[in-house]
Amino acid sequence: MSSLIPFQLRKYSALFSVMILFLALAATAQEPEQKYMMPPPAIAELIDAPFTPRVSIGPDNEWMLLLKYPGLPSIEEISQPELRLAGLRINPRTNGPSRGWYYTEIVIKKISDGAERNLAGLPDKAHLTNIDWSPDGKLIAFAHTGSDGIELWVADIETAIARRLGDFHLNDAYGSPFEWLSDNETIVARTIPVDRGDPPAKPTVPTGPVIQENLGRKAPARTYQDLLTNVYDENVFDYYATSQIVKVTLRGESTPIGKPDVISSVSPSPDASYLLVETLHHPYSYTVPLYRFPVQTEVWDLDGEVVHEIADLPLADNIPVAFGSVRAGRRSIGWRADTDATLYWTEALDGGDAGIDAEERDRVFMFPAPFDNEPTPLISLSIRFSDISWYNDKLAIISGWWWKTRQIQVWHIYPGSPEKEPRLLIDRSWEDRYNDPGQPLMRQTDKGTYVLLTADKGNTLFLSGAGASPEGDRPFLDEFNLKSLESKRLFHSEAPYFERPVRLVDPKKRILLTRRESVTDPPNYFLRNLKKDDLKQITFLPHPTPQLKDVQKELIRYQRADSVQMTATLYLPAGYTTDDGPLPMLMWAYPQEFKSADAAGQVTDSPYRFIRIGWYSPLLFLVHGYAVLDDPTMPIVGEGDEEPNDTYVEQLVASAQAAVDEVVRRGVADPERIAIGGHSYGAFMAANLLAHSDLFKLGIARSGAYNRSLTPFGFQSEERTFWEAPEVYFAMSPFMHADKINEPILLIHGEADNNSGTYPLQSKRFYAALKGQGATARLVMLPHESHGYRARESVMHVLYEMTDWLDRYVKNAKHEE
Numbered sequence: 001m002s003s004l005i006p007f008q009l010r011k012y013s014a015l016f017s018v019m020i021l022f023l024a025l026a027a028t029a030q031e032p033e034q035k036y037m038m039p040p041p042a043i044a045e046l047i048d049a050p051f052t053p054r055v056s057i058g059p060d061n062e063w064m065l066l067l068k069y070p071g072l073p074s075i076e077e078i079s080q081p082e083l084r085l086a087g088l089r090i091n092p093r094t095n096g097p098s099r100g101w102y103y104t105e106i107v108i109k110k111i112s113d114g115a116e117r118n119l120a121g122l123p124d125k126a127h128l129t130n131i132d133w134s135p136d137g138k139l140i141a142f143a144h145t146g147s148d149g150i151e152l153w154v155a156d157i158e159t160a161i162a163r164r165l166g167d168f169h170l171n172d173a174y175g176s177p178f179e180w181l182s183d184n185e186t187i188v189a190r191t192i193p194v195d196r197g198d199p200p201a202k203p204t205v206p207t208g209p210v211i212q213e214n215l216g217r218k219a220p221a222r223t224y225q226d227l228l229t230n231v232y233d234e235n236v237f238d239y240y241a242t243s244q245i246v247k248v249t250l251r252g253e254s255t256p257i258g259k260p261d262v263i264s265s266v267s268p269s270p271d272a273s274y275l276l277v278e279t280l281h282h283p284y285s286y287t288v289p290l291y292r293f294p295v296q297t298e299v300w301d302l303d304g305e306v307v308h309e310i311a312d313l314p315l316a317d318n319i320p321v322a323f324g325s326v327r328a329g330r331r332s333i334g335w336r337a338d339t340d341a342t343l344y345w346t347e348a349l350d351g352g353d354a355g356i357d358a359e360e361r362d363r364v365f366m367f368p369a370p371f372d373n374e375p376t377p378l379i380s381l382s383i384r385f386s387d388i389s390w391y392n393d394k395l396a397i398i399s400g401w402w403w404k405t406r407q408i409q410v411w412h413i414y415p416g417s418p419e420k421e422p423r424l425l426i427d428r429s430w431e432d433r434y435n436d437p438g439q440p441l442m443r444q445t446d447k448g449t450y451v452l453l454t455a456d457k458g459n460t461l462f463l464s465g466a467g468a469s470p471e472g473d474r475p476f477l478d479e480f481n482l483k484s485l486e487s488k489r490l491f492h493s494e495a496p497y498f499e500r501p502v503r504l505v506d507p508k509k510r511i512l513l514t515r516r517e518s519v520t521d522p523p524n525y526f527l528r529n530l531k532k533d534d535l536k537q538i539t540f541l542p543h544p545t546p547q548l549k550d551v552q553k554e555l556i557r558y559q560r561a562d563s564v565q566m567t568a569t570l571y572l573p574a575g576y577t578t579d580d581g582p583l584p585m586l587m588w589a590y591p592q593e594f595k596s597a598d599a600a601g602q603v604t605d606s607p608y609r610f611i612r613i614g615w616y617s618p619l620l621f622l623v624h625g626y627a628v629l630d631d632p633t634m635p636i637v638g639e640g641d642e643e644p645n646d647t648y649v650e651q652l653v654a655s656a657q658a659a660v661d662e663v664v665r666r667g668v669a670d671p672e673r674i675a676i677g678g679h680s681y682g683a684f685m686a687a688n689l690l691a692h693s694d695l696f697k698l699g700i701a702r703s704g705a706y707n708r709s710l711t712p713f714g715f716q717s718e719e720r721t722f723w724e725a726p727e728v729y730f731a732m733s734p735f736m737h738a739d740k741i742n743e744p745i746l747l748i749h750g751e752a753d754n755n756s757g758t759y760p761l762q763s764k765r766f767y768a769a770l771k772g773q774g775a776t777a778r779l780v781m782l783p784h785e786s787h788g789y790r791a792r793e794s795v796m797h798v799l800y801e802m803t804d805w806l807d808r809y810v811k812n813a814k815h816e817e
Helices: 007-028 041-047 231-241 618-624 644-665 681-692 726-732 734-740 761-772 792-811
Strands: 054-057 063-068 083-085 088-091 105-110 116-118 128-133 139-145 150-156 161-165 178-180 186-191 243-249 254-261 263-268 274-280 295-301 306-313 330-335 342-348 362-368 376-381 384-392 395-402 407-413 423-429 442-444 450-452 460-465 476-481 487-492 498-506 511-517 524-529 534-537 552-559 565-572 583-588 592-594 627-630 635-637 669-679 698-702 745-750 777-782
Touching: 041 618, 041 792, 063 128, 083 231, 088 231, 128 178, 139 178, 150 186, 178 263, 186 254, 186 263, 243 263, 254 274, 274 330, 306 330, 306 342, 362 384, 376 395, 376 407, 395 450, 460 498, 476 498, 487 511, 498 524, 552 644, 565 618, 565 644, 583 618, 583 644, 583 792, 592 644, 618 627, 618 792, 627 644, 635 644, 644 669, 644 681, 644 726, 669 681, 669 792, 681 698, 681 734, 681 745, 698 792, 734 761, 745 761, 745 792, 761 777, 777 792
Parallel strands: 384 450, 583 627, 583 669, 592 635, 669 698, 698 745, 745 777
Antiparallel strands: 054 063, 063 105, 083 088, 105 116, 128 139, 139 150, 150 161, 178 186, 186 243, 243 254, 263 274, 274 295, 295 306, 330 342, 342 362, 362 376, 384 395, 395 407, 407 423, 442 450, 460 476, 476 487, 498 511, 511 524, 524 534, 552 565, 565 627
């Protein structure tokens, strides 16, 4: 038939078809592969500002380390080979983590007089991690990642000289690769077996299908990433996760302990006589990460002989999804910090299922060396065990929690007299920040363990907390009498500073090390004499971004239509006044669920904190002509038997409406030029607000999840499954309401996102739905990036995209008639 059509007509018909296809692609399809772009120079300068060093304080309170780390890594560094196995991400060249921060320089500073020295002897191109003080505070050990592996190094604090220990390479694929013994002269390390050979070769031809089978057993699982997928993955995991424990002296002599195995943790006893060793073993799972694999826990002596088997737990792929559910069997196994060699652990009395009724949930046991008697029950709890802090046979503090009621309980127990009735000290809701009494301060013992810091031989504890109040957070230090249960305030942060206790250096003299900052003063460390009311500055870290020094910051309060109290932090550009007229605004938020409307209305920040800028911060746009409303509270409340998410959309829109009304009332924001944005669950929020309101001109959604049917066994604080509450999953999923989104939306996602539930497919499918409905949408996928973005090129490009769309659809938006 086509042969009968004149040649010229066929020619022009083909051309016309190509033109139509081209126009369609220009309107909807992906752009040609782009190069990384840069945001405006003022924003780029903030990203490239030097990072403030981190601080580590020695156990003797005499020295601190200033740990300096470089700026953002390059995309070349982020693009190094990476294995994704059982929830781990491993660089096969180094057998360590493929992502993470590291230090390039260490400064040793004396706390008493502020004298500083740079640590000498470091390798070229230092890549330092796992900084760990010796128990006596005279040495530090750390890992250095070289081109062919990870080395163990040690440094003398007094001489400020570092050197390598041994000629082996550490296995840093999972957990801490080394631990000090209490003798201050020996380190136990997990190393690469010297004879492990080459990694398994990937089969070029499969031997058969990959099969999973379930025979009527309930085994729900949340949506995990980077799981094993086949036998080859299992073999590769075994290869890179297998370690040889060695004992290393300060002379560099190393002695193997036991045989190589997939060792997940090694913990020395306080007296350095035993090792608590956890080992993973088959059968592995393709549905849960390694921390749910079968695990055997044993006590070894320092020759590698098994002294006692504590537990051998099977695969935990069937933990119920109810929040507060745990693995059955012995868990949270550790050493008592106040004795030479006594183990403790917890066992669930409800089978680990928080969804069933039970009078008792957990029981804690003790088991002293030589481990030849029956374990001693210490306490039974009606809620789930959380933590225990030790002091002596007359004092330990144990805490528990329960999700349904948001309850925290804290008891004083008597380890030497377990038959004695525990004494309840605290019983409160963790949502109620205003009545948080704080956490007990700890001190490091000469064996390297941490015990309660007390006065009066255990009669008095020291409690430090955020000090949440209607005026904002005001950190404090209290003296808490265990007999009277009364507190005495020793320190309370005062305006215009935000000052938090770091360490009580001298309990008798009341010398307190604090970290103090203000809106314009960067965080620095001070010694505060509480008795003499004297303050001495120890560090003098400069302002990293002086161009932001005159930015205006205000903690604002307003009210939702249902009378729930709301807060946010309003930032305005330097020199701005309302006489200049309303500004375009970026709101950046993250919703949170509550069981109490009163708790939802509590202030959650301080008006006196330093203005910090990170790649993730919306405050970057203050230098580009925008006002910013940061963290406007978006509480989703469900009191009593009501579940918060049953009215998620209604409460979310009401919260956003209240925030918009307040900034418009103040005259600082143009109601026709406001954008909403967020990251992760905040991205989910932004998409929902576009779908269910017309409050915003633009939505920016980074690394979000938009279809809750793809996370069917719960998400965020929702513990009901899709089959238990399908209407909730549907109502909350912006994917299901893509046809209602009539404002522009910018979607950004890392192609290697490993966060539970926010896999990249979420953004791809959501974009496809928006495109199919004719929405104005843009999808930016970042190569090699995870849930948070690391490479400088990626971060700069993200900010380029955000600036472009903010300027196009918000700053330069025309007012509707």
